[in-house]
Amino acid sequence: MRARLGDNGANIRQNPAIPQVFTCESESIPTFDADAIVLAGDIGNGAAGIDWARETFRGPVLYLAGNHEYYEGEFEAVQEAMEAAARKLAVELLDCSEIVLDGVRFLGCTLWTDYSLAPQKERPAVIESARKLNPDYQLIRYGSRAFAPEDAIALCARHRAWLAAALAAPFTGKTVVITHFAPHPLSIAPAFVGHRANPGFVVDLGEAMGSAALWIHGHTHTFFDYRAGGTRVICNPRGYPDEATGFRPDLIVEI
Template identity: 45%
Template sequence: MRIHILSDLHNELSPFTPAPVAADVVVLAGDIDVGARGVAWARRAFDCPVLYVPGNHEYYGGDLQAILAQLREAADEQVRVLDFDEVVLGGVRFLGVTAWTDYRATGEEAAARQVAQRRVSDFRQIRWGAEAREPMPEDFAALATASHDWLRDSLAQPFVGPTVVISHHAPSLRSIAGHPYAGTPLDAAFVNAWDELMGDGLDLWIHGHTHYAVDYQVAGTRVISNPRGYAGEQVAFDPCCVVTLEESGVA
């Protein structure tokens, strides 16, 4: 299976036209456009199946649960929206969650929550619940914990064939190793330290969010991010990024 990997296209700021790529499935690891517009775009842009995990920017300008419902309503058999969802295509199991973060990655949880609430736009751009309030760090942390536990339990289920996790937020501090802005408690607003989920039974983890392209391994699990990012950013984006999965794992 040939998997075309893209994330952080930010079509709301600068429309992206994908290059023709021979692929069996396209994975969109979040921040494609605001609201449900990315689903319609993906349907027009690709002829093959698309697996779309929403990022944080999809939820800007509205209530998180309401926008997730809009994304699901816009989806179909060609473009599938995944959040706490499993899909099997061509003998490959895909597990998709936005993930969010638990603010624990750097070991400075209280500091991470405080600086994130001050500096991360999610707290002002996303609305939460019937009262349309601003979210709190504990709201996102609860989603992250639920995501971690769902992935842990899903990965524990036997499956004959390769398994791929798709998230928006990154699963390991290694995803920002060398990043020019890394090294502060704010790292934990972008990255989780979920390395223990990787290893036997998980072949590939695809993520976005960091605007920093990476390709590394943790305990035999390959981790890839291929973000377009914002105009002018040097993120090593490859518009034709394709990973091949065979029955034995990543080729």
């Protein structure tokens, strides 16, 4: 299968994968022939990214929400709007769900974070710092109140449990996992190693590595391509305008 990854996404075709990520305001999008497009979140606020993806790409589009999709909105309302847009536009919205295309299984969830990357003694302070400084907790509404770290932790527990069960289910073909939040500490940019904010971006799913041929993630604004436990992990973000992320529009990966 062949995949192309974009602003936190990928585009997939039988027997290679081209990581490349685009924003809703991206300049010109190159044309290509692929079996599927994978977009791993932070494409646009609300359902705008789904609309853009269908206008921009031909063929199957696999889309999952990042944290930015929920900005300036109420969590459940945004979820419902994305689901409605996905149904209308024939986009596959992955939310703790899976799809099999051409014999390849795609498992997708946002993942969120449980701050477990922080040492136990430091975790309460790290969470309180995130509560004050992370825009997620100012820009996302959760019912009648602000989204909180405790909500992210609860969502992460649910997503981790679903992913563990899905990976354990028998499947004879290859598996690709798509999460928005990073699944391994190797997805921390050198400039941020040891930074107190890292637990808000990365969840260590090292125990799950080896269960998938490829793991695509977003969230971080640095290009990554490494192997962990036999799984190839790729993040190929377009990032913000004029941001140097290491974005590689022509990267091809064999799955």
